[in-house]
Amino acid sequence: MDGESWRAAADEQAGLLSRRQLNELGVDRWRVRNQIAAGRWAERSPMVISTTTGPLSREQLMWLGVLHAGPEAVVGGLAAAEVAGLRNWHRDEVTVLIPDELEVEDVPGIDFHRTRRAIKLMRRPGPGLPTCRVEPAILLFGAYQRSRRTAQGVVAAAVQQRLTEPEALIHWVNAMRPLRWAPMFRQVIGDIAGGSQSxxxxxxxxxxxxxxxxxxxxxxxxxxxxxxxxxxxxxxxxxxxxxxxxxxxxxxxxxxxxxxxxxxxxxxxxxxxxxxxxxxxxxxxxxxxxxxxxxxxxxxxxxxx
The missing domain is CATH 3.40.1350 (Trna Endonuclease; Chain: A, domain 1)
Incomplete structure (x- = not known):
């Protein structure tokens, strides 16, 4: 299969590849169909193939979301904070940020969240799983919560667990204008800077x-x-x-x-x-x-x- 050139790409993406990537690597749809029919691969969405079978891991679910949505998508919300190391805030559903104009089919376990914000500016630099920086990830999560205590709690937890600092959070509150509950976030971040840890x-x-x-x-x-x-x-x-x-x-x-x-x-x-x-x-x-x-x-x- 073209020298198995797909293996290196799959290894970097927890065993998942988009159909577009497979085609670019010389693996046509007929070969993909044969691999699936033989039980060696599995179709996880109309856009994404896994080179493993069985239940998806947490990492694979995140890769499924961004590969299904395309190259501009990033893991966001608490899932992005989880990748950064946030503990005790787990949610089963994975949030994936996508451009506002993009239309995607639903995928079980993935919450595609449309945004007009510049996703590329919020993306964490470096290789690997495309994820949102921890500051905009938790601020956007908090801004869409019904409970202000939940919004305040995740911000406090991120600082307490040393994933970010108050100064960085204030920078992102200002950079993300307009942001729901921005005055509350500024006050809470100021209180955290003053010593509050919970x-x-x-x-x-x-x-x-x-x-x-x-x-x-x-x-x-x-x-x-x-x-x-x-x-x-x-x-x-x-x-x-x-x-x-x-x-x-x-x-x-x-x-x-x-x-x-x-x-x-x-x-x-x-x-x-x-x-x-x-x-x-x-x-x-x-x-x-x-x-x-x-x-x-x-x-x-x-x-x-």
Whole structure:
């Protein structure tokens, strides 16, 4: 088969090739048909052939999407962030960005997202799977969410997992005008730059703004009683010189092992001049005024007018 010239291209694309590529490599449609009939290859879409059979891997599904849509397409959304290393935000469906004017047939497992934006400017440089840069990928994903918390959460996660930095995100917010929820993104990114590392910490900042409390210091490094380095969620310096520390518990903290670990952490970080208090992420979302009331009673100062 023309010296098996297709093998190198297939190896670079997780075993998938478009019919256009096969034709350019000297593999005509009759040879493709024979390979499929013999059970050695499989048609994955009208445009894409796999040189392997069986279920597609995650990487192969992404290649299927971009090869089916053509050379201008890139993997976008959470799938692109996943390729960049984002953890704990998996979605089964793969998003593929395509030019607005392009018409493509549906492919199971692929969400073809049309955009008028310049895809080539958002594309991650270098060889391999065509993917969107992580910043425009997560910003576009967030901008199309119903929940602002989801949009804020993915931005915070990308920074927390060191896939990007606040400065790069602000650059892309400005470069992608118009962008839905751009003012919210700018505020959230500013809060992240100020030290917030999670949605819960962003909720604390929002609570303080809404309830008139001073903003806390966030993610401060402390040495516990065993000499280990710890990072506290939020801290305020009180008028009597003490420090009040607020730790926010998410749902995973309710697990018995995490619960015991948190109790031990609280003991080890406590000191005569450091008051440790806790609240849940649910309280911050649904009853922030109650948390603010208790913090004010404990001495957290009001925000300067």
């Amino acid at each position: 949605v819960a910490e962003l909720d604390v900042v929002r609570m303080c703004r809404d309830q008139g409390l001073s903003l806390p210091d966030r993610q401060l490094q402390r040495i516990d009683a065993d000499g280990r380095t710890r990072f506290t969620d939020c801290e305020w310096r009180l008028s009597d010189g003490r420090v009040l520390v607020l730790e926010v518990d998410g749902s995973f903290h309710m697990d018995s092992q995490h619960w015991e670990d948190d109790l031990a952490r609280q003991r080890q970080l406590s000191a005569p001049d450091r008051l440790m208090v806790r609240c849940t992420a649910r309280e911050l979302r649904e009853e922030p005024w109650k948390v603010a009331r208790d913090l004010r009673r404990l001495g957290v100062p009001s925000r300067a007018a």
